[in-house]
Amino acid sequence: MSKRTLTTESGAPVADNQNSATAGVGGPLLVQDQQLLEKLARFNRERIPERVVHARGSAAYGYFEVTDDVTAYTSAAFLNTVGKKTETFLRFSTVADSLGGADAVRDPRGFALKFYTEEGNYDLVGNNTPVFFIKDPIKFPDFIHSQKRDPFTGKQEPDNVWDFWAHAPEATHQITWLMGDRGIPASYRHMNGYGSHTYQWTNAQGEAFFVKYHFKTNQGIRCLSGEQAAEVVGKDANSHQTDLLQAIERGVNPSWTLYVQIMPAAEAADYRFNPFDLTKVWPHSDYPLQRVGRLVLDRNPDNVFAEVEQSAFSPNNFVPGITASPDKMLQGRLFAYADAQRYRLGVNHTLLPVNAPKATTADNYGRDGVMALRNGSRHDKNYEPNSYQGPAETGLALGAPKAVSGYTGTHEAPAHTKDDDFFQAGELYRLMSEAEKERLVANIAGGLSQVTLEDVIEKNLAHFHAADADYGKRVEEAVRALRDA
Numbered sequence: 001m002s003k004r005t006l007t008t009e010s011g012a013p014v015a016d017n018q019n020s021a022t023a024g025v026g027g028p029l030l031v032q033d034q035q036l037l038e039k040l041a042r043f044n045r046e047r048i049p050e051r052v053v054h055a056r057g058s059a060a061y062g063y064f065e066v067t068d069d070v071t072a073y074t075s076a077a078f079l080n081t082v083g084k085k086t087e088t089f090l091r092f093s094t095v096a097d098s099l100g101g102a103d104a105v106r107d108p109r110g111f112a113l114k115f116y117t118e119e120g121n122y123d124l125v126g127n128n129t130p131v132f133f134i135k136d137p138i139k140f141p142d143f144i145h146s147q148k149r150d151p152f153t154g155k156q157e158p159d160n161v162w163d164f165w166a167h168a169p170e171a172t173h174q175i176t177w178l179m180g181d182r183g184i185p186a187s188y189r190h191m192n193g194y195g196s197h198t199y200q201w202t203n204a205q206g207e208a209f210f211v212k213y214h215f216k217t218n219q220g221i222r223c224l225s226g227e228q229a230a231e232v233v234g235k236d237a238n239s240h241q242t243d244l245l246q247a248i249e250r251g252v253n254p255s256w257t258l259y260v261q262i263m264p265a266a267e268a269a270d271y272r273f274n275p276f277d278l279t280k281v282w283p284h285s286d287y288p289l290q291r292v293g294r295l296v297l298d299r300n301p302d303n304v305f306a307e308v309e310q311s312a313f314s315p316n317n318f319v320p321g322i323t324a325s326p327d328k329m330l331q332g333r334l335f336a337y338a339d340a341q342r343y344r345l346g347v348n349h350t351l352l353p354v355n356a357p358k359a360t361t362a363d364n365y366g367r368d369g370v371m372a373l374r375n376g377s378r379h380d381k382n383y384e385p386n387s388y389q390g391p392a393e394t395g396l397a398l399g400a401p402k403a404v405s406g407y408t409g410t411h412e413a414p415a416h417t418k419d420d421d422f423f424q425a426g427e428l429y430r431l432m433s434e435a436e437k438e439r440l441v442a443n444i445a446g447g448l449s450q451v452t453l454e455d456v457i458e459k460n461l462a463h464f465h466a467a468d469a470d471y472g473k474r475v476e477e478a479v480r481a482l483r484d485a
């Protein structure tokens, strides 16, 4: 085996990587020591900004295989043939803590999936929860500030967490979900993934459908109680990373079955729930699950920084046949992600191997910027239209258009007949077994009882009372008992 020579960044051989150069034995350092200067300077620049949310995560490559014909609903090429396989990259994450945070915590989990399709990359950036805390993107920075570390104490504060929720009755459904048994998944393999938002599919005839994505884990759902989680964190703060990495290295490849709920576009206006409200589900009795395919993860990234930290998912990366719905939250996200990535990774982050298309090639007139690796050849024009056979638009619609009416303004999302902030939270509570209800109530009371302001406690209790009388009564009693203790 040939011995490799250590070189500087410019490829020159390094003579000594153990001793820095000095003026005489015991003298000061020399500026001419390129290896020392370059090594220290490069080391100082290793960190980049972490994601503002979902900073801590784990990821793997795999494939998606179509098992059922959905061509009646979408013209997306990667879904057009049963048996067709598309390469994928999936990044799981926790939400609130920073890059060094622990894995086994009570928090939603991210489920960000990139399909490298022949029509470009399709990013489905979801969570392990079918709903979310808020329904208007203008509240997102305030919500996240209240859940992340307090700027003075430097840690998450129940006062902030519950104060935000006191003013967000629409969060009651997601709080019930998060404080329940599924709030701490045992691992990334043992949880479902959801698109959460409603998306639009359009078929080859131009007919529109609204869809919700459900990735059901084939490993079975496994969760941890608060006590079990504390023990796991004490033993291995990176427990989810360890589990995913080791399972795939052993060849135990996790998989999920993708189902969709499909609503013909014409039914949206009169559905009892606003179908574009992210705090609501569509009961399966209204829109049953229809199987689409299978997602398998079978390859670990070779390098966490290059492939996981630098990966970039954007809800605005669609392919023809799949487009956004008018969900205000989703619309806000269409802007936020690529903007965050231009700051976090730079304008040319789309050229990094993990982010670039794999089954097709990006071909456009975007040029220059920091680290421009794909910048056109001497034959390529950097403007369009041109007379030199440069890439040109197709003129084909990416999806069916949606009719709109009314006046511009800061409107609340329209309420449908059965819409309020509490009904579905109550439904979820009533579905739980007695033992599940007990654990849910104890988890809520454990946090809420630590809140300083009585008014914040009262407002939150009112939300649980509004969801279900028994739910409210039990949370209230548990909170009082803990505060009187």
Ligand code: HEM
Pocket (backbone or CB within 6 Å): 050, 051, 052, 053, 054, 057, 091, 092, 093, 109, 110, 111, 112, 125, 126, 127, 132, 136, 137, 138, 140, 195, 196, 197, 311, 312, 313, 329, 330, 332, 333, 336, 337, 340, 341, 344
């Ligand atoms: C208006 C509401 C939201 C805003 C403004 C927002 C914004 C962001 C931003 C800026 C990032 C970091 C992106 C990056 O640096 O690469 C992020 C990450 C993420 N968000 Fe959101 N988010 C919102 C709601 C949601 C919702 C509702 C979900 C799930 C249904 C979600 C799932 C995720 C996931 C999974 C990631 C991590 C992606 C990855 O693994 O790289 N977010 N979000």
